[in-house]
Amino acid sequence: MNKPLYVFDMDETLINADCAMIWNQFLVDKGIATEPNFLAEDKRLMGLYAEGKMNMDDYLQFSMSPLVDVPIVQVSQWVNECVEHHILPNQFEQSKHLIEQLKRDGIDMVIISATVSFLVAEVGRKIGIPVALGIDLVEQHGHYSAEISGIPSYREGKVAKLEEWLEKQTQHYTEIHFYTDSINDLPLCEYADFAYLVNPCPRLKAHSNQTNWQVLDWD
Secondary structure, eight states: OOOEEEEEOOBTTTBSSOHHHHHHHHHHHTTSOOOTTHHHHHHHHHHHHHTTOOOHHHHHHHHTGGGTTSBHHHHHHHHHHHIIIIIGGGBOHHHHHHHHHHHHTTOEEEEEEEEEHHHHHHHHHHHTOOOEEEEOEEEETTEEEEEEOSOOOSTHHHHHHHHHHHHTOSSOOSEEEEEEOOGGGHHHHHHSSEEEEESOOHHHHTTTTSTTEEEEOOO
16 A cells, blocks of 8 residues: 655745744844844854755754753743744745645655754644654753754754654655755655755755656745
């Protein structure tokens, strides 16, 4: 029996924006992130990410710094507000329709993102994909740290993280369909049986002539 699994990157794939950047802007607007150059540094680091050159440990040390003294319960409240009012309005219409169709057909879906898990999970819940794999953080005394727990779902780590999840499932998936925009996800594109490049960056688009790869123009 055919049992496909649909796997989605989040930023610039399901959402027509980078959710981590929206979150960091939200932290500034709320007066939570107060470093004078916080958004400039965020932009610099995300530029490195787009080039496939970002060091994830460096990024987490930076991006989590405003939250080190904030209880997880409070972070969760802010995440809910940010996702509801600032992230969901940026969801691609095409991704909404695809998720609805897959749900009607009873097909399993997973989001896997290089964004921190507490943000990925909330986006997933609100758009209808309950399985969300992101970068898990070590929790200390009811607060998030900047230390990664387990496999970071970034570049080759996305393949390892997905494989770890698949090993825990009782069912066997006959094929994996993967949607992404980013060159950082090339390893998972090559791992999947079918790859769909959503408004891909130039470096990823250069690989699009491979068998079972499609370029999608979403708006």
